[in-house]
Amino acid sequence: MHLHRSAPESASPATVTPRVRASWRRSARYGLTAEEMRPVFTGSVDTGSLLYECGTAVLRGLQATLANEPVSMMITDPEGLVLSRICEDGTINRSLDRVHLAPGFYFAEENAGTNGLGLALADRAPSLVKAEEHYCAGLRGYTCAAAPVLDPVSGGVAGSVNLTTWSDSASELLLALAQSAAGNTTALMLARGAGRSAQPMPRGEVFRVYADRMRAPEASVLTPGWRNVFAEARSEFRAGRAVAVVGEPGVGKTALASLARRQLRRERVLSVRPPAPDDVEAWLELWTPELGKDSTCVIISGVDRLPAWATGELAERLGEVRARDGMQPYVLTAESAEDMPEELRRLVDTVAEVPALRFRPDDVQPLARHFARQRRRRDVGFSTSAIRTLTSYDWPDNVRQLRQVVREAAGRTDLIDLNHLPPEVFTGPGRPLTRLEAVERDEIIRCLTEPGTTVGEAARELGVSRATIYRKMSQYRITVPGRAPRT
Structure with missing residues (x-):
């Protein structure tokens, strides 16, 4: 050798x-x-x-x-x-x-x-x-x-x-x-570290999405914040260029790439996630034979999280496919272009960046209605207060977090109101809470979001004074429509 x-x-x-x-x-x-x-x-x-x-x-x-x-x-x-x-x-x-x-x-x-x-x-x-x-x-x-x-x-x-x-x-x-x-x-x-839950380790899943089983993307999916980057990606795919889609975790990079590809061609899409380090060899052997097959596109997610030796192996295989195929049959995703390994960055012709959800507040309502309709297979209503809360929240985990919140709420009701939303969406950014603090915050929010409940009634139910409720709301950065904390 x-x-x-x-x-x-x-x-x-x-x-x-x-x-x-x-x-x-x-x-x-x-x-x-x-x-x-x-x-x-x-x-x-x-x-x-x-x-x-x-x-x-x-x-x-x-x-x-x-x-x-x-x-x-x-x-x-x-x-x-x-x-x-x-x-x-x-x-x-x-x-x-x-x-x-x-x-x-x-x-x-x-x-x-x-x-x-x-x-x-x-x-x-x-x-x-x-x-x-x-x-x-x-x-x-x-x-x-x-x-x-x-x-x-x-x-x-x-x-x-x-x-x-x-x-x-x-x-x-x-x-x-x-x-x-x-x-x-x-x-x-x-x-x-405040007893927060650990994230699951990577498992290297490979998902198959067949174009003939998917409907054309709904207008509610192509929200205003997506349209420009979607059009850019679709244009680059049409020209046969290799594209990287970048953005924070959970912004919908894989979904955007998949929708853009399917609008151009009826092709099978493989969505590949990073593996655990010990599984790299088996992971590569599982899906790389699909590279370059007719009417197949592979979306390789999180290439910035790949082990270095896997990056080299992957770059070599993608380079071989790129040299022989006209249309590039792969899409890469990462948090940013700067985080992409150089070997893979050289195999990309253009980078499309998906903005974080906190920079796209106008997208929150149409996405929320779309996810609720997915969950119930019919339209689900939202109260004005619920929409205001969802729109004003920062969504640190982006669209992925919004989808989880809305789907859980829609599973319990046909009209989503404040009391159907989790405590996290009423809380502003701040330091991590201890488990005891999180329990206290959640109880305050539970009482405040009950329909028709006033701050005084919430205080009586919790056995504390109104002043304590207002102080805790300020301490935990709690914002509930109609229950503004005192300053």
Whole structure:
């Protein structure tokens, strides 16, 4: 198998995993050599973050079990910046200082080539890099095991746990320890971060949508905020160009791309979501054979969340299809063009951006009526107060959140009023609430949204004074039509 000439000479290709080999190729593209690393120093490290607090606490607990072992334990941020390093072995500490694997230095792949924490962050997966598998010679005296720390709320990568020891030390348990520490850090972040629910991990689903089973898009779907970007995407598809649709999570990127494609051609659409890191190989084999088939378009969602080695594999397969097909049979989606991996960005001719729902208040009412009609298969009414509440809310999770709220409400009534809406839509942006605070807020909103209930009646039902209700409304940023908090 051919390797880039700058790859480590002493590592046998037969014993190197595809992920490490892909990392070598990336390291070469970054302009690194075996003799040169470029760890960048920053004068500021965020020691007040929840990641730093929880990660350091977990590693100090682990240190007690590894007191006599030459293992250096580190927490990094998602960019590879080393935030903390815990180790009582002076010899390995001094050695790591010489290669700049220390707090305040960036140690991502682009800075230090193939290494454990850089690979864990790039691929969003636990990684073990031993001795000669390191791209740069200065790191080949070490073995590094690292695992990404997942944000318990967003599910994204918050940073990593890295354990480094000498290359001739036993490393069998090192990766398991790193994974355990990363998992414990996520759990501690959830416990200390107001108890919010964790997001589900990616599963890599592949959905099929057949054009002949879909009706033409309804006018209510093509809301004012969508029309310009929809027309732009459809024009680019008609011209045979490869399109990326970008925007915040939940704005409807996949839906827009699918509707625009189906207006042009009666084709099958495959919607592909990012997989868990361990499932990348099976995920690619599942759907990439469909690329380039007649009357088939693949929408690959969230390419900015793909592991780095999967990005390279995907870019190669899309490049082959692009070279032979006239009309590009794929669409990519991401949060922004800047977040798209460069290998995939080169395979896109134009970028269409879908604005967030908070910038499209005129879209909220027609979308809400559309989702309610989908749920009940007939028109559902909305009170004036309900429409006012839905329109004034910021919708941090965008159209996806609006659809869930409306469908749940429409499932219970033919006329949606304030008391059918969840507490979240009456609450302005602010700090995360503890579970006790959230229960208190929800009870206040439940009372205030009962038809005909006054603030005084809500106060009596809750056993508190009117002044307390007004103070709590201000504290929790509660806005209920007709129940304005006192200032």
